[in-house]
Amino acid sequence: MKPFTYERATSPADAAAKAASIPGARFIAGGTNLLDLMKLQIETPAHLIDVNGLGLDKIEETPDGGLRIGALVRNTDLAADIRVRRHYGVLSRALVAGASGQLRNVATTAGNLLQRTRCPYFYDPNQPCNKRQPGSGCSAIGGISRQLGVVGTSEACIATHPSDMAVAMRVLDAMVETVRPGGATRAIPIADLHRLPGDTPHVETTLEQGELITAVTLPKPVGGVQLYHKVRDRASYAFALVSVAAIVQPGGTNGIAWGRVALGGVAPKPWRVEAAEAHMKQGAKAVTAGLLADARPTADNRFKIKLAERTLAAVLTEARG
Amino acid sequence: MKFDTPAATNPIDQLKVVGKATDRIDGPLKTTGTAPYAYERHDVVANQAYGFIVGSAIAKGRISRMDVAAAKAAPGVIAVVTAENAGTLGKGKWNTAVLLGGPEIQHYHQAVALVVAETFEQARDAASLIRVDYQAEAGAYDLAAARDGAAVAKGEPDSTVGDFTGAYAAAPVQLDATYTTPDQGHAMMEPHATIAAWNGDKLTLWTANQMINWGVKDVSQTLNIPVENIRLISPYIGGGFGGKLFVRSDALMAALGAKVAGRPVKVALTRPLMFNNTTHRPATIQRIRIGATREGRITAIGHESWSGDLPGGKPETAVQQTRLLYAGANRLTAMRLAVLDLPEGNAMRAPGEAPGLMALEIAMDEMAEKLGMDPIQFRILNDTQEDPEKPGRPYSQRQLAECLRQGAERFGWAKRNPKPASMREGRWLVGMGVAAGFRNNLVTKSAARVRLDGQGMVTVETDMTDIGTGTYTIIAQTAAETMGVPLDKVAVRLGDSSFPVSCGSGGQWGANNSTAGVYAACMKLRQAVARKLGFNAAEPQFADGHVSSGGHTMPLAQAAKDGELVAEDLIEYGDLDKKYQQSTFAGHFVEVVVDSATGEIRLRRMLAVCAAGRILNPKSARSQVIGAMTMGAGAALMEELAVDKRRGFFVNHDLAGYEVPVHADIPHQEVVFLDEVDPISSPMKAKGVGELGICGVGAAVANAVYNAIGVRVRDYPITLDKVLDHLPEMT
């Protein structure tokens, strides 16, 4: 860990302004990801701006019947919120499938969205890694890649985004609200928050330097059966090999009136292809074919394609009831 | 005390304290967080500085240049130790690679430097400022690729009985299958940690070490100082599983750091360093051939195993149990050792048997299926009461068949449908599996000192260790039983090299041998007590804090009224272990469910029926067995150190990447101990259970998975990607 200075921001705009003006500044929320990375010197911020205590920890209803989730709402509190459980079940389910009870008590909404990859080479500073050290190469390609991505990846990086929560938010069409260093605010569709790696895998989001996430808003409830199925090597406390977030409206010809689906564990961002959802009535095979049409798996993680298809099939069966 | 004839009735047989389910006497210290572990001994010596180890960034090659100037100049830094200023170092007998590398590098994360600073954070930060240039060399990292070049290991010749090749070729029913087990890490809770302090030329190490006496000798050999100048203190150890059998870099670097810094230094290995810096259970490739008559009698059994290690290392003795477990006139067992430049392979809980049975007990299941026999029946039919390699050499006790029969009864084995993939509950495919468990009982000398004071308090001192197994308690039980006092009249002091040399903790030999040593010392103390109290004639009775003989009774404490009585003795063994084969046995039963969509495998029930001599403390013995079953489940389903075959290291070197079971993975576990005493083993008539519990579990899981889905996975761990292609079609 490098020596760093620390301060508590006084307002969201203050936090953003400082983060943009102080060299090497970073926000710290729950710290469950950032501190681990600092200990390994994978993150080396010179200055930490604590964004706890800015009043960003509330869940409120929006005028149009949706929900506005403060950036600092803890994962545990979000999962337990009765409105979330009632109307956004997929989100509640995704949250409790992540990490452990202790971590969820501390982890925040914004921190969860911005957590970094779990690629093992990213975590070992001795190894080349384009994400950690741009231009050094990608050790995972040709190395151990069982956990890594199959779609949306690039020649430079095949890492996945490890969040469960974000996959559910993607299927819910969440918007990410921010305040920029100049004080202006904007709302980013969650689909546009995370970038694909291309040849700059170290640039992970479309946020600008100093831009602070203040909230995530969910549109008004869409109903449907909302499921999150996370597949992993052990029963708890493991990142997804593949996860499926789905909202399915039972009914119609094949038992499915309409549906939405996003995948976790397969790509550098929550993976959703809206066009593929038109095939929902034809079943999991057709949908997965659309979702993973451009997949370029490694020998180690090719199984994820079949696994995604079968997991979605199980989810659809469950949703039909 | 020499133990060379089977034990007759002795004070332990009273079973007033021994054999009773007893809470750990060190339990309150553990649950209140006050048991002093090595890194937390802030009070033992003043002015402790912090050391941080830098591990090699390459697996094989040389350091061409090292620049420590920036680290030395960093805030708070007191000293930097590298091979250049460490002086001439030897190598411990139990180490294969040296603990401080440079200029030659033998494996990834081999220690190359230690930074000592005022705070941990300063040491860690400065460590990152050390610049090391390496000249990497090509190494061998792939066991499968190195297999053909593997050689017979020193001291491990092939073992043949009869004509294996001929008998196998002639057998009407044959199995020839190859299995693999991966490299595994101990992944114990407490990392390797040491505080070192020099007083002149005398060195004290507060450390986490399972084998104090080995440790003293290896520190002596490494630092080139006499053993008299070394003291190791290790009263509490947060798990070891074999990972702490040997002195590791934390101890050496702390000692070197303290020397250079001129003040005490503490060092703990960070979790990401542990997997490559220390030892691991080596991967194996195992070929098993079994030939049998149509009635199911084994006529030929062959087991060959390939493993790798650094030059000068040892093979994983995965064929060990096959020499002993089943009958069969024609036998072949062989091991081949390849040179690999991965980190050092060494003992991990039940070395040999744990991976060996993972293969052998699948093979037995496969063979039973070929024969159309029930796998329990097949095992019982080939049971033996003598060493199959040395007919006429009996087992001291062997209740394997009884373990399997009782287990079958309790588990409801009869409800298993032997046809694979035929039991289904909704989304889940259900399977049951069985395997035999087997682990030898090793006898080795062990000493203790016992003191009696004027309050009637008995204090035991031995350099024996308690690695979380419950040693404190069984030693207290032994002393209480022998001296005829209640448990709270016994104090136990362990893990200090100034105490008599014990057997240490390893190979599941700790419980039987260390308590037998304590028993020997107590019997000597009884003589001293009797003499002191003037009971010279008949053998006096020791009970309820009193000593009585010929109608006279006196308080035990009376014997120490003029001063403490002290007795020291050791247990040493004759040749009963040559005359008899001494082993422990289990029947492991497992029920799994497999998600028919995703292939996720989850355990539903586990049962172990164990026959392991007298169970000294059923409560801690059960804890040992359920812990070992959990580890066996991990080996079966998830544990694998993933080798980067290009760069030669274990990639998943933290607890997020190296998955071990969590609570949600482990279902109801039942443990049954058969009523058994083994007078051939020791005066305690006990054996070990700490490793038996893992032996066979992996195969029981594998066999249950096969029963559930009809897919025979022969490469551990059995992860869902290996079964996915064979699951039922989905609609």
Ligand SMILES: Cc1cc2nc3c(=O)[nH]c(=O)nc-3n(C[C@H](O)[C@H](O)[C@H](O)COP(=O)(O)OP(=O)(O)OC[C@H]3O[C@@H](n4cnc5c(N)ncnc54)[C@H](O)[C@@H]3O)c2cc1C
């Ligand atoms: C052992 C372990 C297991 C885990 N398992 C899972 C799992 O199974 N599934 C899963 O989804 N997650 C898992 N996680 C990850 C966990 O969910 C994240 O660590 C957590 O959500 C991060 O939240 P935080 O508030 O602690 O973030 P921090 O660590 O505080 O911050 C993370 C990043 O977000 C930035 N940041 C924080 N707040 C803001 C803001 N308001 N605006 C802009 N930037 C901000 C920080 O600068 C930092 O870069 C696991 C973590 C651990 C340690």
Ligand code: SF4
């Ligand atoms: S996959 Fe990405 S994170 Fe992993 S080593 Fe390659 S560049 Fe680094």
